[in-house]
Amino acid sequence: MTGRDSTRRTFLKSAGAAALLGTTGATAAGATPRPSRPSPRPFVHRNDYDFDEVYDRVGTDSVRWDRAVAQYGDGIVAGMGVADMDFRAAPCVTNALAERCTHENWGYMHRPDSYAEAVAAWNRRRYGIEIDPDSIVFTTGVHPGIIAALHTFSPPGTPVLLTTPTYNGFYTDLRFSRTVADDSPMIVDSEGRYEIDYDDFERRAKRCNAFILCNPQNPTGNCWSAEDLTRMGEICLRHRVVVLADEIHCDFVTGGNAYTPFASLDPELVDNSLTFKSASKSFSLAAMKVAWYYSTNPELLARVRANTRADLSTLGMVATRAALDEGEPWLDDLILYLDANHDFAESWIRDHLPGIRHRKGQGTYLAWLDVGEFAERIDAAGTAARESAAGSATVNAEQVVQRWFAERAGVFLNPGSSYGTGGSGYMRMNLASPRAVVETALERIGEAIAAM
Numbered sequence: 001m002t003g004r005d006s007t008r009r010t011f012l013k014s015a016g017a018a019a020l021l022g023t024t025g026a027t028a029a030g031a032t033p034r035p036s037r038p039s040p041r042p043f044v045h046r047n048d049y050d051f052d053e054v055y056d057r058v059g060t061d062s063v064r065w066d067r068a069v070a071q072y073g074d075g076i077v078a079g080m081g082v083a084d085m086d087f088r089a090a091p092c093v094t095n096a097l098a099e100r101c102t103h104e105n106w107g108y109m110h111r112p113d114s115y116a117e118a119v120a121a122w123n124r125r126r127y128g129i130e131i132d133p134d135s136i137v138f139t140t141g142v143h144p145g146i147i148a149a150l151h152t153f154s155p156p157g158t159p160v161l162l163t164t165p166t167y168n169g170f171y172t173d174l175r176f177s178r179t180v181a182d183d184s185p186m187i188v189d190s191e192g193r194y195e196i197d198y199d200d201f202e203r204r205a206k207r208c209n210a211f212i213l214c215n216p217q218n219p220t221g222n223c224w225s226a227e228d229l230t231r232m233g234e235i236c237l238r239h240r241v242v243v244l245a246d247e248i249h250c251d252f253v254t255g256g257n258a259y260t261p262f263a264s265l266d267p268e269l270v271d272n273s274l275t276f277k278s279a280s281k282s283f284s285l286a287a288m289k290v291a292w293y294y295s296t297n298p299e300l301l302a303r304v305r306a307n308t309r310a311d312l313s314t315l316g317m318v319a320t321r322a323a324l325d326e327g328e329p330w331l332d333d334l335i336l337y338l339d340a341n342h343d344f345a346e347s348w349i350r351d352h353l354p355g356i357r358h359r360k361g362q363g364t365y366l367a368w369l370d371v372g373e374f375a376e377r378i379d380a381a382g383t384a385a386r387e388s389a390a391g392s393a394t395v396n397a398e399q400v401v402q403r404w405f406a407e408r409a410g411v412f413l414n415p416g417s418s419y420g421t422g423g424s425g426y427m428r429m430n431l432a433s434p435r436a437v438v439e440t441a442l443e444r445i446g447e448a449i450a451a452m
């Protein structure tokens with residue numbers, strides 16, 4: 001471990017200890033008094049999972065923490081970027097992996113039929129949809145599945161329909177398939193609510209072969225209703241656009257909202273779609289590299305399957321299977337915890353972060369922060385223009401805001417401009433962390449703004 005790692009470990013430990021004492025690391029160390037704020041909603045543990053535990057990931061080559069440190073240096077105290085979770089894994093996953101490691105042979109592994117049956121059972125139990133296990137195709141991630149589908153339906157150079165802001169990784173998938181984005185910007189009202197602009201959506205659908213649906217939508221958090229999904233599905237069917245439904249965030253739904261699977265719609269619409277999923281978001285198994293897609297339409301499925309090759313790893317399969325078979329109590333508990341994190345972040349931002357606006361999302365564990373006013377205050381656009389003109393790598397206003405938060409608050413956020421049209425003026429903040437880390441990140445941002 002480097003000296004830098006151990007400094008950060010000390011911070012994280014004190015943040016964890018402070019959370020138990022009801023104070024932040026800074027105050028515990030006798031530094032600045034903390035600003036008054038509403039107390040976090042008390043969390044009721046229905047099981048024995050301690051999501052308040054600050055579980056240190058620094059120095060493990062994690063993208064979320066170590067890459068932020070590599071980019072901005074030692075001052076990073078909260079990595080709130082890439083969409084994975086900071087919690088200790090579900091015990092059933094760790095136990096299954098430990099048990100498999102007692103058999104010290106890692107040769108080729110057969111995937112038994114019961115594997116697809118476990119995926120089908122999970123979908124039946126949690127979302128009430130029936131999936132034929134034979135229609136499930138495994139991949140090493142949602143990305144490789146979507147890329148295989150784009151290779152199948154959308155020849156190089158053709159436009160692919162997206163409703164934006166949307167998951168930035170889709171733009172990488174388009175690059176891999178040599179296709180181009182056709183962004184249909186969503187309409188956002190003064191309260192921060194997003195909806196589809198159906199006229200624009202249909203105009204673009206006429207020239208596209210595929211639409212990547214994000215349900216729930218990363219980064220805005222929309223859980224699309226049956227009416228919205230039907231409307232999008234009908235337009236796509238009318239114009240022969242295949243719907244690629246990425247539903248990887250489907251387990252994360254905030255209180256009072258619901259996830260509607262695209263596959264639960266009218267069969268005619270479902271037959272024009274493939275759904276992409278994984279336990280990797282729900283259980284934070286991102287680097288285990290196991291995902292799947294399925295379709296009720298044998299012809300679509302066979303065509304994409306012909307472009308898919310996935311060799312899953314032993315440990316990825318073991319972890320996923322354990323999560324699906326035994327992980328529900330952990331996940332149900334976690335969903336409540338994350339909902340409370342959302343509530344905490346929403347009220348804290350409203351009360352303590354001038355120039356930043358935020359509305360709690362219906363789904364995902366992501367907060368989509370409107371930083372437009374704040375960006376103007378620091379003249380982010382002017383700085384970006386000056387730096388670009390001076391010949392440094394092209395910089396945009398959100399990257400300037402990112403740097404500002406990283407350097408002055410030690411908090412790493414994702415720049416909204418990478419989420420397509422409509423993302424400018426926003427930053428994405430990952431709330432899937434122990435409350436103490438979320439609290440510290442928000443406090444540090446507040447202190448940096450106050451010190452301006």
Ligand SMILES: Cc1ncc(COP(=O)(O)O)c(C=O)c1O
Nearest residue numbers: 083141142143167218246248291
């Ligand atoms: C909407 C969405 N799709 C796909 C992915 C990545 O999926 P995978 O790691 O399985 O390729 C992410 C990761 O953040 C995501 O948010």
